[in-house]
Amino acid sequence: MSSDTLNPTTTKLVIGAGDFLDLACEAWRALEPGTAIERVSLAQDDAYRFDLAFLAEHDPARVTVFAAFDDRFLNFKRLELLAFCRMRGYRLPPCVAPGAVVAPGVKLGENAFVGQGAVLAPSCRVEHNAVIGANCSVGFAARIAHSVWMEAGAVIGDRAEIGAHTSVASGVVVARGVKVGKLCELRVPGLHREDIADKTYCNPDYPDPLRIFN
């Protein structure tokens, strides 16, 4: 773990790793110039566990957290960070990067992220821990369930649904009304016009989707 400065009055810990950690720090610095944004780069041990002992040094009443970890382990690692912080009483407000367009009335869950240039149409729903990458488009009345990961530029049509823990890659377009199950991956660019069952993995390295049964 490495950390920058710490402001004892108003502080946000942005914890995670990789590009998303940097993106989230940039977004929070632009959104809250008066807040000390502490970037906390998390390492994992050889069993992929985080060392989160440092959280005990902070006061949840004075510090908020944002968990900025990518979609590894089907987005469970980011959820693990969120759950750990929540259990210790930290608040994890959502982050809407400058330049994103969020229609009035759209509700964003805890630790949700909306990247620069993304557009969220009216009546859509983005649940906790969902990450909408830069320049993504989420259509009218679409539902993005918790712990979803959308890479930059992914497009979700009107009234489409993306199930929990699903990852959607750049170049993917989910057509209007299509239901994508939970725990899926859509990594093959192109238009997806049919519903996709839970635990289905469209991966360009395989000729047809991987599936988990039972």
Place this chain on the structure above:
Amino acid sequence: MRSRMRPEHYLSEAVFAREQELLFRRLWIFFGFKTLLARHNDYLERSIGGVPVVVQNFNGELKAFENVCLHRQARIQTGMSGRRPLLCRYHGWGYDAAGRPENIPFHDDIYRFGAGERAALCLRQFALKTVGNAVFVNLAAEPIPMAWQFSAPFMDSLRSCSESWDEEIIFGRMPGRYNWKLAFENLRDGNHPRFVHPSTLAKHVTFQAPVDEAALAAVEAAAAGTPGPRERREQLRGFSFGVPDAPLGPRPAYDWHEHVERWPEGGDYYYNWLAYPNLHIASPDGGYSFTIERHVPVAPGQSELLVWWVLARKKDRYPASPAVLHAMMLGGRPVLEEDIRVMELVQSGLHADAPIASQGAYEYLSRGVEQWYSDLMDGRFEF
């Protein structure tokens, strides 16, 4: 030592057709998992030896039939697995547990089969046996006893490990441009990992290529003599085995280990099971997880690797178990890609006058299989 395998064994359409007939339509072939057939109307469908086969649960009883409707020959079940009655989508013929069309819509108006003709309609049924969680099918009209093909210790080991498998399974398919036999030759070759997998598998596990002098002498003695039917059966049984293949070094204890019942016989070894002709099972972590691979012949120079990963049976609900299976599948892919690339390298070098392989003493297992195989292909014996 020169191999008994000739280039035509990997290139010839005629040899391929003969293999389909003499091996895949006569031997017990791994078909799938009982846990995917647990409920009424659960089915699995795939081809064996070029024949579409469906295994379906009828009120708890598993039956194997030719997956071709008796009316217009459409495949009845599709999509590899699912849950629906044995009902053809083309004209709605529905079949019962005996394979008879119990429902032919509009029969009396437009088909008008006579009583005798209708009574004769029945799907071709195949023999089916389960060993633990593993389902095997045999297409022969008079199947050989399973004990001719697999030894009792092998079946005990397969039963034991497969009964420890969880019901949640990930599946994927990897096509390749190589003959199916190269896969098993590669799997029997303990000398290849250090060269083919130096930065993946061999980085973590040290496989040996031992020379079993007694086994080598037995193979060469059999090659010099004329084995009878009993010896042929014993040879065949010897092609399938399960072993603790290589010791495992220190490794992390992952969180998910606490949520599964490790295979009780699992020690700190990399385990391999090879079941002739085309099933390979491995547990790379001493019984916490298993990969099951079926190498399907598609054409002389084309195969399909069907890959499943399964964890040991879960003790409790573990929401992230799909992420573990997903990680296993993608994490294991580089090793399989390396194998496929090297098999394609071999296949691409073969031509009618290609040099015959020169084998070392450590390749006695493959030499035994080759001797049996080439004698069968050349018509020196039948089973």
